[in-house]
Amino acid sequence: MPVALAYEDGTIRIDGRHDSLDGLPFVERDDRTDTYRAPAYRYPDLRAHLETFDVPVEDSVPDWERISVRSDYVLRDYQRDALDAWTDARRRGVVELPTGSGKTVLGIKAIESVDQSALVVVPTVDLLVQWRDELDAEFDCDVGQLGGGTQELEPVTVSTYDSAYLRADELGDHFGLVVYDECHHLGGEGFREIARFSAAPARLGLTATFERPDHAHETVETLVGDVVYRLSPDDLAGDHLAEYAVKRVDVPLTDEERERYDDAQGTFVEYLRTSNLSFSSGSDYMELVKRSGSDPRAREALLAKQEARRIVSESENKIRELERILDRHRGDRIIVFTASTDLVYRLSERFLLPAITHETNTAERRDFLDAFRDGTYSRIVTANVLDEGVDVPDANVAVVLAGSGSEREFTQRLGRVLRPKDDGGRALLYELVSADTAEENVADRRR
Template sequence: MASPSFKDLDLPGVIDTASTNFIDEFYVPMLSRSTTYKRGVGFFSSSWVESAARGIAELAENGGKSKWLTSPILDETSLEGLKKGDEAKRDEKLKESLESSIDDLEQSLAEETQNALAWLIADGLIELRFAVPDNGLSGEFHDKWGIFYDADGNKVAFHGSQNDSLHAQRNYESYDVFCDWRNDTDAERVEKHEERFDRMWAGEMPNVSVYSIPSGIRRELIDLRTTDDRPYELSDGAGNESNSIVLRDYQREAVDSWFANGKRGLFEMATGTGKTFTALGALDELLSTNDEPIFIVISVPMRHLAPQWADSLADFGLKSPTYCYGSRNPNWYEDLQNAVSSFEHGFSNLEIIITTHVTGAKEKFRSQVSNIDGQTLILADEVHNLGSEYLKKGLMPAYDFRLGLSATPERYYDEEGSKFLLRYFDGTVYKYTLADAIPEYLSEYKYYPRIVEMMPEELEEYREYTHRIIKLQNDDEDDEEVLERLLQKRAQILKSAENKFSELQDITRSIDVDHLLVYTNHEQIDEVQKILTDEGIIQHRFTATEGDDEREQLLNSFAGGRYDALVAMKCLDEGVDVPSTRQAILMSNSKNPMQFVQRRGRVLRKDPDSNVDYAEIYDMIVVPTMNPDAELLESERNIIRKELDRFEEFVENAKNERSARMAIQRIRTEYQV
């Protein structure tokens, strides 16, 4: 049965209290169809809470969450203290001001509403933050607007004069209502209101400061509960209810192996074989068989992977996570404190935190998590990154249960880091290779190596660096720093070979471009985009400079066919689900197998909406020249060998292995490798 949609409702462009009961005819129908609700409004007061709690309980029944921005009631002294104080003083000023409101709530609210509010906050289904105008503004935060989201991705925004209070229901008030599917003007208005809320929630709005609710106040609100029974059904789960998801046989083996190893271990699984799904299967089983409260930290290498993990948690019916890293949540430290506090005071028997490897290694993060009194688990995605000197700090001894995921857990040229990861996670407990997964679970693919030679002037410069390198290597007092710099400059000539651009043109002209990824580097990306555009290919760059929301939109547009191609640098290497990809052109590669194995994996995920039998990978292999003299033959042989390591990794499981090997045979002959 399809989820109820906003489109089922006949929503006028303007509603008013003279002809519409806002609660029964607007809020309840909208909230009962919503998965997320964002609201900015008036004051934190008993009448505000009464209306909010009643409405949000409807949302909770639907498995949704809400975010509320409101103005705290502050006298002038408290307001100035809030604006000027450091973190501890700021929380104290806010706490002092809000404590009287807590007393008011307890006296004024009906027990049913009081319990609803307390349980909603305890379950993390309603988040409160307080907005205070400052700098160029004075007075109060007095705006009133909101955005609803349904399961189909439809959005409705409203803006008007009404506060969420019983008194406001008696006034003549009105809302403008905007539906993003109605027309371009409405869609633009929805986007503006959404952007305004998100910027303010993140503390990015000039002249408005935003404060998280102090942990002490949160506990006092939760303590308003007078019953152990929720006044609604918690449909987004305490994490231990059964679900209909069934693991594949090999995923089931991986989970069993992890349990047999004392709930510790590494999953070494080929990209695209469902590492995330398998890990959450282990998590789900742990929660269903474990009677103890547990605090879970999911650590990801890049921030744009966090929403994918949150979506996967929802697929398993697991509790919605708290995002704890700066770009997504500037108040992450306060939210982490609140999560730890709720867990340790027994308000919650399950907390799930999603952080990044960098944030998880910070002392502020570690100090909160390391002293938790209760069971803890670390789930580390793309775990090979965590072997570095700084990031390994995030792998604390305090974690009771440990699960690491990677297609390539061994660190390239870092034996010590690799050994550390194996020790910390107590070994690799399950391995599933690309050959194991093709063709049942991953797409078959054809591999086309394309030989690219240097231009004459590039070759001349390359030879010059080679002479200097050889001379320095033969010097008994060689300067390692100078040598390293020369090697890097010579390698850059290979990476930036001009003939790659003409090769790109040849490839795109010889194929029907269909969901193409082009991997390039910083120096090439502008020219690559120009070439694709000149060839009539609709493309967009996908780099570290795009924000989380824009990246998600780009991936959706790419999957839907709005863009023929994405031009990516490193940020599409790890963990991003792009199952719609059918073709890839590798213009820039490192010799690190972690990178090129991940890039291949982006192309091999099966897309249920595609009828294409196999994927296509075009790989540019750069050589100085196909007619090397004795000097080049001697100096380049080892470099060519390393370049062909990638070729061997790719060709081994290709449908066209024989013809692909024939395509590079001349390199082997000329360079005697």
């Protein structure tokens, strides 16, 4: 008796009784319909399992179509190795490459190699436009767009994670390949459904920073595949990315700042000593925030921690050191990263720097970046907006005035200056750290 497979409600409905289904861990009995069910992302595994038992299958799942597209890109050696590794892994898995190493090109060549309807999922509208422009330029076919005010579905389509999540059930059987750009976002609780509901046999995750502090990358591995190829900035520096150096500058607090910092940090540490919180993980911070709603001492400690962090992030000597760096690199293209929007605007006013924050609208941000690209502006200041998901023009100097202990954030900021330079010059990242403060531990963690 044949087994019939159909896509339904983000699952694979299995009609027909066969002993091979018994004990299959991802197949469950649906007593309501007298059928079996499997998560849609398990479709390739289900087909492979049934083939080993030589079971006749009537398969109506694939709603994708064959396409024939070709691009003019020629892969570099490491890009070819990455594509081969992904192909050898049954076209499932994650490729981790540094910012500026050509992950978009790799995704385009993957679409070319699969020759089936393809969906590219991206985290921001900026990347949505960037990917659509690239695909329009490379492929002789209509390119659809879901997001940014447009809802056009084509055999090759680019979507934001938000739009793909809202239409996950509809898109689940429509594409034979899904490319997840910045795929660490797929670990988010809602975004996981994009991959869970997809029956696509081919899945490619692209990222510069795969592992997440909350270990949600393990879920991404289940839904997309393991990391099949990985290179660091050091692996590509000199040949395909700029040679680079990271220069840490320890900056002392002023006497007045030191007094305020010691007082605030002392209040925070004293609370920790009696509260059974160690701040060894992000969950401890959330626990402190939770307690601050009902415990006056916890609220005092939380406010003290925030004040101590503000003092070390925005110290006057850091700003003076930044002034020296800007003067020293008058002929360079510089991106200054801070940890707060308020400081972005203060630095913008003090040094006449174009400021890009979450408050900057899309058109204005694009104008700033275009002016940075053509040399009208040689320096910009931002908080977290340019860490990822935005096509940032080439720079050769970055200054991290303040940041978190996240290795991902640091790697992304470094990646903003790693694209090869026309003159073969070296990239430089300055890391300003308030000496003899908790910020030293934060800097050590992210490195």
